């Protein structure tokens with residue numbers, strides 16, 4: 001049995017749904033009053049990837065800030081992949097994804113010097129007040145070197161597991 005230990009980051013502006021995403025993915029719950037913590041925390045989830053492969057995911061969530069801030073190298077150290085999240089009802093959270101991705105490209109590199117694989121998550125797609133179109137997400141995702149992008153709703157449990165599977169698949173294929 002091979003066990004892969006993967007450190008994965010979840011970044012994005014405050015209030016886009018990062019903590020809820022990690023909580024839903026790891027504990028299978030959506031809790032509206034989920035407390036926003038300050039700082040960085042990680043949660044662990046084990047996947048039975050194939051008959052002879054296990055994946056132990058360490059999910060690092062940056063919590064407690066409203067807008068983009070450049071993260072320290074310690075946070076990025078050893079990361080193998082990242083989910084960059086925004087809220088489809090907030091154009092400013094979408095615009096921030098450029099900064100999050102640039103910071104990742106500068107600091108989160110694999111031993112071969114390449115950027116770590118990143119997936120772009122358009123969260124809260126259950127809400128009617130959407131302001132960011134699929135077209136602009138698609139263009140942005142391609143122009144900025146994301147593996148792919150997906151619409152998610154942590155609330156409705158849409159694409160949460162799928163998004164993580166896609167990212168892990170990409171990491172293991174490198």
Ligand code: GDP
Pocket residue numbers: 012013014015016017018019020021031032033034035036063064123124125126127152153154155156
């Ligand atoms: P974070 O600051 O990025 O960690 O965001 P939180 O996980 O604290 O979520 C911010 C708010 O958005 C909370 O009130 C969540 O309940 C809500 N939220 C998270 N995901 C969704 C979603 O997919 N749909 C809707 N409607 N609300 C969501």
